[in-house]
Amino acid sequence: MKIVVLVKQVPDSGAERNLRADDNSVDRASANNVINEMDEYAIEEALRLQEAHGGEVTVLTMGPDRATESIRKALSMGPDGAVHVLDDALPGTDYLGTSRVLAAAIGTLSPDLVICGAEATDARGQVMAHMLAERLGFAALTGARKLTVEGAQLTVERQTEEGYEVVTAATPAVVSVWDTINEPRYPSFKGIMAAKKKPVDTKSLADLGVSADQVGWGGSATTVLSHSKRPARSAGVKVTDSGEGGVALVDYLSSEKFV
Amino acid sequence: MDFSLSDEERAIRDTARAFIRKEVVPLEAELLRRERAHQPGLRRDELRELQARARAFGFWGLATPAEYGGMDLPAVLQSLVWTEIGHTLVPFRFGGEADNILFYADAAQREEFLVPTIEGQRISCFAITEPGAGSDAANIKLSARRDGDDWVLNGEKTFITNGNDADFAIVVAVTDRDKGVRGGGTTAFLVDRAMGWRSEFIATMGEGGPASLVFEDVRVPHRNILGEVGQGFELGMKWIGKGRYIIPSHAVGIGERALRMAVDYAGTRETFGKKIGENQAIQWMLADAETELEAARWLILRAAWTVDQGLDARHASSMAKLYGAAMINKLVDRVMQIHGGMGYTRELPIERWYRQVRLLRIYEGTDEMQRLIIARDLLRGYTKIGGHLA
Ligand SMILES: Cc1cc2nc3c(=O)[nH]c(=O)nc-3n(C[C@H](O)[C@H](O)[C@H](O)COP(=O)(O)OP(=O)(O)OC[C@H]3O[C@@H](n4cnc5c(N)ncnc54)[C@H](O)[C@@H]3O)c2cc1C
Ligand SMILES: Cc1cc2nc3c(=O)[nH]c(=O)nc-3n(C[C@H](O)[C@H](O)[C@H](O)COP(=O)(O)OP(=O)(O)OC[C@H]3O[C@@H](n4cnc5c(N)ncnc54)[C@H](O)[C@@H]3O)c2cc1C
Numbered sequence: 001m002k003i004v005v006l007v008k009q010v011p012d013s014g015a016e017r018n019l020r021a022d023d024n025s026v027d028r029a030s031a032n033n034v035i036n037e038m039d040e041y042a043i044e045e046a047l048r049l050q051e052a053h054g055g056e057v058t059v060l061t062m063g064p065d066r067a068t069e070s071i072r073k074a075l076s077m078g079p080d081g082a083v084h085v086l087d088d089a090l091p092g093t094d095y096l097g098t099s100r101v102l103a104a105a106i107g108t109l110s111p112d113l114v115i116c117g118a119e120a121t122d123a124r125g126q127v128m129a130h131m132l133a134e135r136l137g138f139a140a141l142t143g144a145r146k147l148t149v150e151g152a153q154l155t156v157e158r159q160t161e162e163g164y165e166v167v168t169a170a171t172p173a174v175v176s177v178w179d180t181i182n183e184p185r186y187p188s189f190k191g192i193m194a195a196k197k198k199p200v201d202t203k204s205l206a207d208l209g210v211s212a213d214q215v216g217w218g219g220s221a222t223t224v225l226s227h228s229k230r231p232a233r234s235a236g237v238k239v240t241d242s243g244e245g246g247v248a249l250v251d252y253l254s255s256e257k258f259v
Numbered sequence: 260m261d262f263s264l265s266d267e268e269r270a271i272r273d274t275a276r277a278f279i280r281k282e283v284v285p286l287e288a289e290l291l292r293r294e295r296a297h298q299p300g301l302r303r304d305e306l307r308e309l310q311a312r313a314r315a316f317g318f319w320g321l322a323t324p325a326e327y328g329g330m331d332l333p334a335v336l337q338s339l340v341w342t343e344i345g346h347t348l349v350p351f352r353f354g355g356e357a358d359n360i361l362f363y364a365d366a367a368q369r370e371e372f373l374v375p376t377i378e379g380q381r382i383s384c385f386a387i388t389e390p391g392a393g394s395d396a397a398n399i400k401l402s403a404r405r406d407g408d409d410w411v412l413n414g415e416k417t418f419i420t421n422g423n424d425a426d427f428a429i430v431v432a433v434t435d436r437d438k439g440v441r442g443g444g445t446t447a448f449l450v451d452r453a454m455g456w457r458s459e460f461i462a463t464m465g466e467g468g469p470a471s472l473v474f475e476d477v478r479v480p481h482r483n484i485l486g487e488v489g490q491g492f493e494l495g496m497k498w499i500g501k502g503r504y505i506i507p508s509h510a511v512g513i514g515e516r517a518l519r520m521a522v523d524y525a526g527t528r529e530t531f532g533k534k535i536g537e538n539q540a541i542q543w544m545l546a547d548a549e550t551e552l553e554a555a556r557w558l559i560l561r562a563a564w565t566v567d568q569g570l571d572a573r574h575a576s577s578m579a580k581l582y583g584a585a586m587i588n589k590l591v592d593r594v595m596q597i598h599g600g601m602g603y604t605r606e607l608p609i610e611r612w613y614r615q616v617r618l619l620r621i622y623e624g625t626d627e628m629q630r631l632i633i634a635r636d637l638l639r640g641y642t643k644i645g646g647h648l649a
Contacts, residue, residue, distance in 0.1 A: 072270065189330055
């Protein structure tokens with residue numbers, strides 16, 4: 001089975017993140033950039049499938065030069081190699097443009113399965129899997145909390161607000177995963193030392209046959225017009241306990257629909 | 260001059276960091292609860308279980324050669340990993356380690372002592388200090404007298420880390436009083452507890468405590484000599500040399516975490532209608548703490564780098580140990596001051612660090628002994644002002 005895992009480098013969601021004042025884009029230069037958390041689950045799922053069914057796992061990233069760090073980290077978990085789409089025309093690319101580029105790169109790899117995170121922690125679009133499936137003509141199995149493969153038949157438990165749905169499809173398919181699907185492994189010491197020797201194929205837009213005016217600021221169908229900081233947290237409600245404290249707390253929680 | 264980490268160094272550091280954060284830090288609340296109830300914070304079986312989990316992804320034996328299944332990391336990386344370990348209060352360490360001098364063991368001793376220690380099946384302790392010989396380690400008196408195929412040990416060791424739990428001790432004993440300690444008159448022995456020594460717990464201001472070891476006519480077979488007859492003091496100094504960059508590396512991790520707490524507190528605690536961090540008095544404590552933390556970090560990494568270059572690291576390591584131990588004591592003191600009364604309570608880990616780090620100025624060479632080494636080297640012209648760049 002040939003698997004492509006999508007890995008996006010994002011600013012660490014555990015630290016302070018900002019949008020840039022000049023072009024409303026994510027400020028990546030000042031951030032500590034890490035692998036999008038959900039993508040670690042995607043990598044883990046791909047590796048487990050490889051361990052069970054054999055085949056090959058390739059990491060695919062579209063991102064700037066420094067995304068190499070995240071590619072190496074992904075490779076240290078075990079995948080066989082990576083493709084890095086790197087091009088000066090890419091900054092500013094929106095969802096549509098990103099999906100165009102990623103679909104073109106996936107096309108050159110002809111995988112049976114594409115696995116990605118259900119969302120990236122920076123833009124939180126939850127759209128990439130659907131867009132890619134549409135462009136590639138693959139089945140879209142999104143929001144998986146469980147994935148089973150039998151031959152060319154894929155079954156996922158698709159996580160919903162109320163529970164889960166069981167959805168099946170045949171390969172080729174795009175599967176997006178939530179963090180409920182597995183527990184990602186740590187990069188192993190051997191994996192870390194081997195990562196440098198694994199092939200990373202850098203591709204430009206020209207290599208993929210995507211023209212520069214289909215991406216970047218100019219090629220984007222959407223524009224972020226303005227942004228503002230989330231308002232500071234309000235002071236909250238103080239309940240003075242004069243014997244009735246417990247009741248007041250429950251009243252508050254139920255008024256906010258927590259209970 | 261490049262002060263950055265290679266991709267591999269960063270990946271190893273980050274993996275250690277992720278493991279500590281996800282698997283070890285969550286045990287802290289329980290650790291503090293147990294310690295307040297005067298129980299061991301982390302049981303040995305729990306430590307071994309954590310170590311086994313790290314072993315599953317190859318984090319095992321930081322300093323141990325690959326032939327024994329270890330990572331065999333360069334000193335700089337060992338230092339970086341120990342800094343990560345310092346981020347948690349839990350007395351965690353990666354498994355697969357053995358005292359560096361155990362690698363001087365012969366083939367039979369390797370099977371009996373070295374391998375089981377690496378595997379965590381046996382617990383060692385290293386004993387040189389005596390009631391009458393600490394800084395002046397050359398004054399040790401515990402004697403070993405040859406008797407046929409055996410040696411008979413008599414005397415007392417004190418302040419021995421792990422001495423309560425160890426099932427064997429590496430003991431430096433006087434084997435030839437005439438030659439003197441530095442002249443080849445001492446020898447290191449591998450002594451099973453079953454051979455008859457006993458240990459007595461010593462309560463300290465820290466959690467847990469060392470032990471004194473009592474030897475009364477303890478018979479040790481000749482084959483249990485570690486290294487050569489006469490090599491005891493030399494091995495002892497090798498054992499101590501290693502700790503001199505590891506100990507302050509750990510302290511840097513404690514410092515990073517404690518300083519982060521102080522920065523956060525300074526940014527939230529309000530007095531007189533403003534954040535305490537808006538006062539210059541608090542800002543200067545933070546500034547000094549970070550400056551000294553960074554100074555220590557680079558002294559330590561330079562010492563570790565010196566080891567990796569195969570150069571004599573004694574001088575650099577003494578500076579790292581001296582300055583690192585002083586730094587963390589001042590830093591924790593400032594962090595407590597910034598936290599006011601809260602800092603003094605057992606709600607927060609600061610008082611625990613305060614007790615813990617005081618030891619670092621005392622064991623494995625006191626501040627004064629480090630200064631003695633540094634000054635002696637300078638006065639004798641053994642080292643140049645300016646270090647390796649001179
Ligand atoms: C406010 C705002 C600012 C933005 N600023 C920028 C900017 O400065 N520069 C810029 O390039 N884009 C920017 N974008 C666009 C956005 O980051 C991209 O469209 C993004 O690559 C796709 O959206 P997502 O990650 O939210 O997709 P999601 O659908 O949430 O992602 C799902 C999965 O798709 C995969 N995936 C997504 N993107 C990539 C990728 N690039 N490479 C490999 N796998 C991927 C991952 O596996 C991810 O888990 C911005 C968007 C917004 C809303
Ligand atoms: C918790 C703990 C764990 C330990 N673990 C071990 C272990 O595992 N194995 C082991 O062998 N030992 C161990 N030690 C012993 C430790 O190394 C000694 O305590 C240390 O070397 C100091 O020796 P001392 O206590 O005899 O102090 P002393 O040597 O009696 O020194 C007392 C004071 O005088 C100063 N001083 C001494 N000589 C001079 C001088 N010439 N000039 C200026 N000042 C001087 C010292 O710096 C110190 O301030 C441990 C100690 C402790 C507290």
